[in-house]
Amino acid sequence: MKTRNNILTLGALVVFAMLLGLADRTVGNYAMRILNLSAIYIVLALSLNLVNGFTGLFSLGSAGFMAVGAYVSAILTMSPDVKDMNFFLEPLAPWLQGLTLPFGIALIAGGICAALAGLIIGLPVLRLRDDYLGIATLGFSEIIRVVITNLQSWTNGAQGLKSIPKVSTTWVVWGVALLAILFMSRLVHSSYGRQLKAVRDDEIAAEAMGVNVFRVKVVSFTLSAFIAGVGGALLGHMITTIDPKMFSFMLTFNILLIVVLGGSGSITGSVIASIAVTVLMEAMRFLDEPLNFLFLKTDGLPGLRMVVFSVLLMIVVIFRQRGLMGEREFSWEGLARAAGLMPRSKKGGLA
Amino acid sequence: MLKIDNLSVHYGGIHALQGISLEVPEGKIVTLIGANGAGKSTTLKSIVGLVKPSAGSITWNGEPLITKGTKNIVESGIVLVPEGRRVFANLTVDENLSLGAYARNDKKAIESDRERVFTLFPRLKDRMKQKAGTLSGGEQQMLAVGRAMMTKPKVLMMDEPSLGLAPLVVKDIFTIIKEINAEGTTILLVEQNAKAALEAAHFGYVLETGRITMSGEGKKLLADDGVRKAYLGEAQ
Numbered sequence: 001m002k003t004r005n006n007i008l009t010l011g012a013l014v015v016f017a018m019l020l021g022l023a024d025r026t027v028g029n030y031a032m033r034i035l036n037l038s039a040i041y042i043v044l045a046l047s048l049n050l051v052n053g054f055t056g057l058f059s060l061g062s063a064g065f066m067a068v069g070a071y072v073s074a075i076l077t078m079s080p081d082v083k084d085m086n087f088f089l090e091p092l093a094p095w096l097q098g099l100t101l102p103f104g105i106a107l108i109a110g111g112i113c114a115a116l117a118g119l120i121i122g123l124p125v126l127r128l129r130d131d132y133l134g135i136a137t138l139g140f141s142e143i144i145r146v147v148i149t150n151l152q153s154w155t156n157g158a159q160g161l162k163s164i165p166k167v168s169t170t171w172v173v174w175g176v177a178l179l180a181i182l183f184m185s186r187l188v189h190s191s192y193g194r195q196l197k198a199v200r201d202d203e204i205a206a207e208a209m210g211v212n213v214f215r216v217k218v219v220s221f222t223l224s225a226f227i228a229g230v231g232g233a234l235l236g237h238m239i240t241t242i243d244p245k246m247f248s249f250m251l252t253f254n255i256l257l258i259v260v261l262g263g264s265g266s267i268t269g270s271v272i273a274s275i276a277v278t279v280l281m282e283a284m285r286f287l288d289e290p291l292n293f294l295f296l297k298t299d300g301l302p303g304l305r306m307v308v309f310s311v312l313l314m315i316v317v318i319f320r321q322r323g324l325m326g327e328r329e330f331s332w333e334g335l336a337r338a339a340g341l342m343p344r345s346k347k348g349g350l351a
Numbered sequence: 352m353l354k355i356d357n358l359s360v361h362y363g364g365i366h367a368l369q370g371i372s373l374e375v376p377e378g379k380i381v382t383l384i385g386a387n388g389a390g391k392s393t394t395l396k397s398i399v400g401l402v403k404p405s406a407g408s409i410t411w412n413g414e415p416l417i418t419k420g421t422k423n424i425v426e427s428g429i430v431l432v433p434e435g436r437r438v439f440a441n442l443t444v445d446e447n448l449s450l451g452a453y454a455r456n457d458k459k460a461i462e463s464d465r466e467r468v469f470t471l472f473p474r475l476k477d478r479m480k481q482k483a484g485t486l487s488g489g490e491q492q493m494l495a496v497g498r499a500m501m502t503k504p505k506v507l508m509m510d511e512p513s514l515g516l517a518p519l520v521v522k523d524i525f526t527i528i529k530e531i532n533a534e535g536t537t538i539l540l541v542e543q544n545a546k547a548a549l550e551a552a553h554f555g556y557v558l559e560t561g562r563i564t565m566s567g568e569g570k571k572l573l574a575d576d577g578v579r580k581a582y583l584g585e586a587q
Contacts, residue, residue, distance in 0.1 A: 191449070198439045198450050205437035205495075207401060209502065210425035210454040265441070327441065 005332050013178070024170045033238070034282050036170055039177040040234050041274035045258040046180050046267065047227035052256070053264030054188060055220040056200030057126070058134040062228050062255050064141030065114040067148055067247035069229025070236035071155055073110035074164045076101045077237065082163045090153040103167045107176075107233045114229020115222050117144070122221040126214065141252060149244045160243025161236075168238035176234060180227060184267050185329075196220055197265075261316060263323030268330040273323070284308060352376050353398070353429070353506055353539070358407035360393050367393045369561040370407065375506065375539050380532050382540040382548040382569065384582055385558035391541040392434055394558070395508050398539075399431045400424050411506075426454045428505035434541075435514060436491045438498070440484030444475055447483050447494055451501025461501070468497040471527060489520035496527065507531065508539040513547060525551050545582035549573040557582075 024032060044062060051059045075083075075092070079100050083092050091097070101109070125136045148155045155161070187193045198206040199216050207213050236242045258277050262269030287305040291298045298304070316324065328334075353375040360368040368390045375381045383391050396402040398409055400421040409416045416424055439447050448468060452461045469476040472493040478486060483494055492512055499507055512528070513521040525547050532538050542548035549555050552569035557578060565572065572578050 191453070194442065194446055194450055195453065197442055197446075201439035201441050202437045204401070205433055205439065206450070207421055208399060208425075208431045208433050208437075209450055209498070210422035211450070212420075212422060 008332050020170060020174060032170060034278060036168065036173045036238060038275040038278040039173040040168075040231055040238065041255070041258060041278050042177040042271050043173075043180045043231040043234065044228060044255045045262065045270040045274045046184050047224045047231060048252075048255050049259045049262075049264060049267070049270045050184065050187075050196075050224040050227070051221055052259055053266070053270075054193065054200065055196045055217060057217060057221065058130055059137045059221065059224070060134050060249070060252050060256070061118075061121070061137035061141045061225075063247040063249065063251040064137075064144035065118060065225040065228035066232025066235065066251065067141075067144050067244070068114040068117050069110035069232035070242050070247070071110075071148060071161070072113040072229075073103075073106040073233035074161050074236045074242060075154075076106035076109055077103055077165050077167070078161070078163070079165075085163065086156050086159070086161055087153070089157070089159070092156075093153060096154075103165070103172075103237065107230055110233035111226040111230040114232070115226035117229075118222045118225025119218065122218045122225075126217045126221060138249065138252075141247075141249065145244050145247055148247075155244075158244060160241060160246075162241050164236055164240045164242065166237065166240050168234045173234055173238065176230065180230075181267060181271060188267070257313070259323075261313065261323055263325035263327060265327040266323065266325040266329060268328070269323050269325030272325065280312075281305075281309065352412060353537070354410045355394070355398070356408045356410075358394070358397065358409065359405045360390070360397055360402055361405045362393075367561055368397070368404070371558070371561070371563050372407075373556050373563065373566070375537060376554075377505075377537050378532075378535060379553040380528070380538040380540060380551055380569075382542060382552035382555045383558055384542055384545040384548055384555060384572075384578075386582075387543075388560070389558040390561045391558055392510050395431055395510050395539070395541055398424075398508065399429060401431075422454055425502050428503070430499045430502045430504040430507060432495050432499045432507070432509045432512065434510035436488070436495045438483040438486070438491045438494050440482065442483055443480050444483055444486070444494060445479045447498050448475075448501050451498035454502060460503070464501055464503060468500050471500070471530065472497055489516050489523070492516060492520075492524060493527075496524075496531075500531070504536060506537045506539060508541075510541045511543060512540070513542065513544045521547060545578070546573070549578075 023035065044066070048059070048062050051057045075096055076099065078086070080098055083097055121137070121140045125133060125140070128136055149158050151157065188196070195206070195211050195216050198209070198211060199213050203213050258273045259270055261277065262271070262273030284305045287308055288300065288302050290300045320326070355371065355373050357370045357372055358368055359366070359370050371390070371394065373381075373383070383394060385391050393402055397404045398416065400416070400419060404417060411427060411429060416429070439450065442450070448465055452464070455461055474490055475494060475497055478490065483491065486494060496509070496512070509528070512524050516524065521544065528538060528540065529551055540548055540552060549569045549572050555567065555569045555572045556563050557565040557572065565575070565578065567575070
C-alpha cells in the first residue's frame with residue numbers, strides 16, 4: 001500500500017512537472033505569472049496555516065515577515081550598479097553596497113532574518129491568547145512597515161526597491177512550493193506535529209502530559225516566520241519591485257482568506273485555495289470591464305469583480321463552515337473512494 | 352511515597368491552600384474530598400508543577416518536586432488526569448494515546464502499554480481511528496485515563512473523574528481505578544462524589560477552604576457523622 005502510494009505520488013509529480021514545463025513554453029507570460037503567483041501563495045498560506053490551523057495561534061503578522069524576507073533577499077541579490085541607481089537619496093550602508101550573493105543564499109538569508117524577527121516578537125507576544133495575540137502580531141507587522149519606510153539608508157524608504165533581478169522562475173517558485181508542501185506534511189504527521197495539534201486542542205492537557213507548551217508555540221511561530229520570509233523573498237524576485245505599501249494588512253488578509261477558505265488545519269485545502277483564489281481573482285477581471293451578457297449590460301463597473309468574489313466567499317463559508325477541506329487531507333485512497341473505485345470503509349471518511 | 356508538607360498557594364490575593372500536609376503511600380488509593388473551591392484541584396496542579404506554590408514542600412521518595420518542570424515530573428512517574436477530561440478533540444484516539452507517551456523513548460514498552468490500555472478499555476480499541484471529540488463523555492474519560500496510563504505512571508492523579516457522567520459509567524470508572532491500583536499504581540483521587548471516592552480509597556483527607564480538617568481511613572470517614580452531614584447529604 002505504502003510503496004504503491006509513493007509510486008503514485010512520484011508519478012503525479014513527474015506528470016505535474018511535465019505539464020508545468022509545457023505551460024512554461026506555451027501559455028505566455030501573463031498566464032504563467034498567475035500560475036507562479038499561486039505557487040508563492042501556497043508557500044504563504046502554508047506558513048500561516050502552520051500557526052493558525054495547526055498550532056491554534058491567531059497570528060496576523062504574515063505581511064511583516066514577508067517584508068523582512070523580501071527586503072533582506074533583495075538587497076543581497078541586487079548588483080552594485082542597481083543599488084546605486086536605487087539609493088539616490090541616501091547611499092546604502094557601505095558594507096552592503098558591494099555585497100551580491102546568489103539567489104539561493106539570499107532566499108535562505110531572507111527566511112532566517114524573518115525567523116529571527118519571529119523569535120524576537122514571539123517570545124513576549126506568545127504569552128497572549130486569541131484575539132489579543134492577533135492584535136499584537138498585527139501591530140508588529142505595521143511596525144515593520146513603518147520601520148522599513150523610515151530606514152532610508154537601508155531600505156530606500158518609501159521609494160522602495162526597483163530592478164530586483166527576476167530570478168523567481170517557474171521552476172524556482174514551484175520547487176519551493178513543493179518543498180514547503182513536503183515539509184509541512186512530514187511535520188504534521190511527526191510526533192512534533194502531534195504536539196502542535198495537542199497545544200491547539202487543549203493547552204492545559206498538553207502541559208499536564210509534559211509538553212512544553214510555550215516552547216512549542218515559539219518554535220511553530222518562528223518556523224512559520226521563516227517560511228513567510230522565503231515567500232516574501234520569492235514574491236520580490238518575481239515582481240522585481242517592492243515597496244513598504246505592498247506589505248500592508250491587506251496582504252495578510254488575502255493569505256488568511258486562503259487559509260480559512262481551504263480549511264484551517266488542512267495542507268490540501270491551503271494548496272487548492274491558493275490556486276483557486278489567485279486564478280479566480282484574475283479570471284474575474286472581465287467583470288470590471290463593460291459587460292454585455294444577455295440581460296446584463298454594464299459600461300464598466302470597477303470593483304464588480306470584488307463584489308462577485310465576496311459573494312462566492314460567503315457562499316463557501318455558509319455551506320462549508322470549516323472551509324473547503326475542513327481538516328481533511330488528500331490521500332490516494334480517498335481519491336479512489338471518491339471516484340467509486342473502492343468501497344467506502346465503514347468507519348472513517350477520507351483519511 | 353508522595354509527601355506534601357505545609358503547602359501554601361496564592362492566586363493573586365486569594366490564599367487557596369493554607370499550609371496543608373498530606374501523604375500518599377505507595378500502592379494505595381488516597382482521596383481528597385471537599386466542596387467547590389476547597390483547593391482540591393490546586394493541590395493536584397501544584398504537585399505536577401502547573402501551579403507554583405508560595406510556601407511548603409512536595410517530595411516524591413524524598414526528592415523535591417517544586418523546582419522541577421512538568422515534563423520532568425511526568426518523567427519521574429507522576430501524572431495528572433485533568434478535570435473535565437480535556438482530551439485532544441481533533442486528534443484520533445490513537446494520537447491521544449501517543450501524546451501520553453510523549454516524554455518516553457522506549458518504543459517497545461510504549462506499544463505494550465498501548466495494548467494494556469486497550470485491554471483495560473476495549474471500547475477505545477474499537478474507536479482507535481476516531482476523533483476524540485466524537486466520543487461520548489464516558490469514553491472521553493476513559494481516554495483521558497488511558498492517555499495518562501501511557502506515561503507509565505507510578506502515581507496517577509485524577510481530578511473529578513466522575514464529573515458529568517451517568518451513574519453507571521461512574522461505577523465503571525471506579526472499578527477501573529481499583530483495577531489500575533491492584534496492578535501496583537498509586538492513586539490520588541480528587542472527588543466531589545465523596546461516597547464513591549471514600550468507598551474506593553484506603554485513606555481520605557477532607558479539605559475545607561484551603562485547610563485539611565479531617566483525615567482517616569476511607570471506611571472510617573464514610574462512617575463519620577460530620578462527613579456524612581457535610582458531604583453525603585444525610586439529614587441528622
